[in-house]
Amino acid sequence: MHANDAERLGVATAAYRRAMLTPFVAFPSSANTAPAPRHAGVDILAPRPAASPVVRFAPQATRDVTVLGPLAAFAVGGVTDLLINGEAGLWVDSGHGLRHEPDWMCPERSLRELAVRLIALGGRHIDEASPCVDVRLADGIRVHAVLPPVSSTGTLISIRLPNATRFSLETLASAGLCGAGSAAEAMVDRLRQAVHDRVNLLITGAAGSGKTTLLAALLAESPPDERIIAIEDVAELQIEHPHVVGLEARQANLEGAGRIAADSLLREALRMRPDRLVLGECRGAEIRELLAALNTGHDGGAGTLHANSLRDVPARIEALGALAGMSVESVARQTVSAIGLVLHLERHRGVRRLAEVGRFSLDDHDRLAVIAA
Template structure:
């Protein structure tokens, strides 16, 4: 397959985002308000996504520069990366997410994946005006207003977090939103939001606080809407359990290639939590009122499907159109 075209950096980034000096050679790229992602591929170049897919930039970093930058950025996030702990994910103050992988795991040199939040996350109305919802705007609006428990699915970078934040921004200002994330990314325009972020163990293997525990802690915080940023492991059991005990208006996201793949994905996550396919099916049908699947096509994000969970003839999880 041919490589994407080489695109030089645009000159003169007026109105640049503040506070990017810490990113060294990448500072100018990250100052561009159009940039959503920057990828450093060891000594093999830098790639930039300005909302229409990643293209190669004319900036180059030597392998030593890439490694030094990775170590420094991870340290700014309060973590440590080295050969013994070569893969680390951190959040920096403005909500920038930095993921680093060092050799020998990264065979071509130090890798950096940097995701930059928008200066202002799009609101529900912004998404509607962009055509994101197609003809389903009012149905989605009613799901939020009626406090239906929601699960947002999609591939990586498809817009799951963007959609979830926009939906939650419609919640009543009298409601208390408790957000639980592995790395805090959700930025919700709402007056009463509290956020919990998982913590990895230290070098001695102590002090870790996982998502499952945070879900249980959140239940003691009297949430009006309990939100798990992403289900990626055994915490799916705790989320479904919570949403099955009178906690309406909750939400979460899950990675899946298509809406038809979501049942298999939940079964796989349920297996990590010791749940059989039949058990995860019954929990999901009872807990989740609607499934919203999002896709990114030709650089554009859109709602690709609305569904609801049902049990099939074998008692396994299935999705039907909503």
Template sequence: MSLPFVVRPREGTGGADAAGGGVPGRGRRPAVLDVLSPFIDDPDVSDVFVNGAQGLFVDRGAGPRRADGWCAGEDEVRDLAVHLIGAGGRHIDDATPCVDVRLEGGIRVHAVLPPISPEGTLISLRIPRLGTPTLDDLAATGMFDRGAQRALEQLVAGRANLLVSGAAGAGKTTLLAALLSAAPAHERIVTIEDVAELRLSHPHHARLEARQANLEGAGEIALARLVREALRMRPDRLVVGECRGAEVRELLSALNTGHDGGAGTVHANGLGEVATRLEALGALAGLTDHALARQVTSAIDVVLHVERSAAARRLAGAGRPRLAATGRLEIIPVDLEEVAHR
């Protein structure tokens, strides 16, 4: 592949190690990422966006900012998208114009081709800031204080079923990985993800990743099926990286049948919106609001909500699921340390 892209490296970010990628904890990476190395090797960068020929933007914690010195035409950006998706073992073309993959080293790539993206090929890269985060690591970054850390450790040790909520990029996966890394070493953790992102500091971690349909529309293995398969693998902790559809029914059913210590994440902009989001997912799985409420209140012990500000990602609150007087689900804010001591 020719690489006609023009980038102007910032001081101190050039000269990435071609074999290892130059960033601690990120491991080896495909050569196609070399054109993006000035940004990927910057430890402050969490996201990189290429908006066709319109430019490249990077997020260093204060929102996306245009990168000076980047120059690429639409054909070049499309070529980059095809090679990035190919490096992740998947295929993107006009018949399959939207694809999500994980590259070696943990970088997640999402690409969309025209005409789905009318202004040109769109590429989004999520770059892990910590290789295998621990609760100590996150406390050091200011996500929570030491009191909250002790409470989180107690919840994990007590095998509480946890749901981590937050907006995109708020740190849900990062917090979930740290929580699971705190589980006892003798436990078997089975994680199920659409695109495998969870990287744990744990000796017994089995990963399952969903598979998209091939060009003929066959061969898809969805998250809901993987949850059922995981139950046959004798997990001590069953985890769904992100609940976004019918798999929420299988996860809740599993956690209601003796699989303590499980966890998952869900998109929500606030703790008070988690109930509405779960009801929407439950509807996709054929659950009524009342049935969903009963499932969640018996399956989930604590909801942890994370938020992202210009300064940092932080644990913004905790809540307990409860049946409202109407029979629907509601999430009641609670003091995390009090809940952990019960």
């Protein structure tokens, strides 16, 4: 190892240990936090009394957001995302689009400290050598942070808050996910039947469109004597089922060792007697292992995929297959054989809906295509 690299690694290690060992004064265990008045000289990291930061969605559903410290006061009601854009401020999404929070003000130095300690609570470090980090905190809260100079607008923190309530398929349908009237009822019956018939499902859509929520609701329809094994980069799935096993990918440590990718976890899952194999999100070379597994008798599986529309799904799968070294023809034939139904979700003005249902086929040139089903 070069002397400069060793020195930088030693500095990063020391900073990480300090973050883990130093008490987080901004995250008091007994005192709660509240938004600070927007005026000069206020440090948003200082603790303040406020209402309890445990958010209640339903009588039996709670979400503990105390780990967010000064941000806990904003993680209330139906808030799903908290986005901090350096000193430009905080934006909150509660299902109706992003809105700016005028009561939040945090200087860059304090914001960087907040990012370092949030990431440390997730068991990782963030510094100039590793300026982009994603971690999972308590209750499935996801935190992603980016430091300057990678960010040209100051420290960036993006927080995704999972819903404390586990929605059933009926609840989602009643909220308008499947449309209205008899058409909605028919779609619910069709989805439930697909699960019972062990059809392999792929749920697609943009970020925040409800892919994970729908996937969890569909898997909850599985018979209770089946074993579900879910592989995720960051654990988010909350499935109302008596036999769920979760595997979470792991990133490399400070020395660059210890990484366990989703494709490795998929291979391990095949040795764990899965009745249903689930990949939380297809985003890389693991698509090869998933297609191989679903083509060798592991039916009833499911996964999600980012895509702008149903017609864009084949191109996305081809791109992921290329990362795994698969030819276009191989991707097409394995996908047609492996995936029985594609469910595409859209989100418009805060409303999530099942916009299109399709199935894969081969076009005249043996390329992957998708048609309405």
